[in-house]
Amino acid sequence: MPVYIHQPKSSPLFSWDQERIAPLLAAVRYRQGRFLGKMEGMRDRLLSEANLETLLQAILSSSEIDGEMLAPDRVRSGLARRLGLNLPGLGPAYRYVEDLVEILHNATGGYALPLTHERLLDWHVRQFPRDRHLLSTAGKKKVHFHTPGSELFGKEMTRFLSWFNNETTYDPVIKAAIAHWWFIAIHPFDEGNSWIARTITELQLSRADQSAARLYSLSPALAVRKKEYLELLERTHKPSLDITDWLEWFLGCFDDALVRAGETLVPVLQKAHFWERHMSASLNDRQRMILGKLLNGLLEGKLTSSLWARLTKTSQDSAGRDINDLVERGILKRAAAGGRSTSYSLTMDVKI
Numbered sequence: 001m002p003v004y005i006h007q008p009k010s011s012p013l014f015s016w017d018q019e020r021i022a023p024l025l026a027a028v029r030y031r032q033g034r035f036l037g038k039m040e041g042m043r044d045r046l047l048s049e050a051n052l053e054t055l056l057q058a059i060l061s062s063s064e065i066d067g068e069m070l071a072p073d074r075v076r077s078g079l080a081r082r083l084g085l086n087l088p089g090l091g092p093a094y095r096y097v098e099d100l101v102e103i104l105h106n107a108t109g110g111y112a113l114p115l116t117h118e119r120l121l122d123w124h125v126r127q128f129p130r131d132r133h134l135l136s137t138a139g140k141k142k143v144h145f146h147t148p149g150s151e152l153f154g155k156e157m158t159r160f161l162s163w164f165n166n167e168t169t170y171d172p173v174i175k176a177a178i179a180h181w182w183f184i185a186i187h188p189f190d191e192g193n194s195w196i197a198r199t200i201t202e203l204q205l206s207r208a209d210q211s212a213a214r215l216y217s218l219s220p221a222l223a224v225r226k227k228e229y230l231e232l233l234e235r236t237h238k239p240s241l242d243i244t245d246w247l248e249w250f251l252g253c254f255d256d257a258l259v260r261a262g263e264t265l266v267p268v269l270q271k272a273h274f275w276e277r278h279m280s281a282s283l284n285d286r287q288r289m290i291l292g293k294l295l296n297g298l299l300e301g302k303l304t305s306s307l308w309a310r311l312t313k314t315s316q317d318s319a320g321r322d323i324n325d326l327v328e329r330g331i332l333k334r335a336a337a338g339g340r341s342t343s344y345s346l347t348m349d350v351k352i
Contacts, residue, residue, distance in 0.1 A: 016243050049271075059097075066195055114165045117161065127192045183200055286318075291331070
């Protein structure tokens with residue numbers, strides 16, 4: 001006989017082994033604090049780029065978990081437009097991709113807004129435009145949790161939303177884990193529940209950070225452990241509602257997500273550290289333009305004095321003086337080869 005989230009009615013609703021969870025939570029919160037500390041002071045433009053990269057990975061990974069592979073350039077294009085970023089060389093985004101972008105942006109950008117039935121329904125409709133109503137019957141896809149009867153669905157969702165919007169005693173990361181587990185257990189929709197559960201998780205983590213800019217996402221870590229993720233959710237759905245195993249596993253994924261975020265955001269952090277280091281330098285417009293192209297990977301081929309002169313529309317001698325000045329400042333470094341074909345690259349070493 002299946003066990004539903006509304007059974008049993010004992011209090012507290014959830015239980016876990018605090019001795020097992022407390023040290024794991026302390027460790028991930030410490031890593032989270034260090035990670036976010038490194039992001040402090042990031043300029044608005046770079047913060048937007050970091051947000052874009054994080055949301056990109058969240059959408060790609062969440063879709064992969066559901067068995068759908070999206071084209072990264074299409075998702076990036078949709079995100080750039082939604083975030084108001086002018087990134088060169090991006091093509092159009094499909095309508096479906098734009099809808100997925102809107103779902104995640106609505107969740108994270110509107111993290112301070114209440115989570116409501118109407119908001120969830122809007123997310124679901126954007127995923128599946130043909131479904132205009134909340135469903136409570138299993139479709140053709142495998143359902144990992146049985147759905148409470150329709151007469152209980154409204155009560156259970158109301159209960160969940162009231163808890164999500166008003167509960168303030170749990171640690172925010174623990175609350176994200178519980179919200180994820182609980183929503184999937186209720187399983188209100190015919191399909192798409194896991195996507196929305198992950199979106200709710202991102203919303204809760206945005207609330208925890210008090211920031212609409214997402215700098216890390218749980219979905220990439222979940223995608224790597226997809227089979228384990230689905231099996232564990234099913235296994236931990238049991239009469240006692242002891243979610244120790246789920247919380248332990250979730251915190252491990254959260255830790256992994258922070259590590260992955262650090263790796264993903266290396267280029268953005270490099271740019272942030274670079275401009276911070278050289279903000280006071282008296283650079284001319286030509287130097288700033290070329291350095292910007294190097295930082296954003298917009299130069300085709302190696303940087304030489306000839307390419308510099310052509311891009312800045314200046315003489316070879318002026319290009320040489322600009323480059324030598326940057327070499328002397330330690331901003332550029334020469335490649336081993338000499339002569340007119342000598343190339344130059346940025347001097348950067350950023351560790352996360």
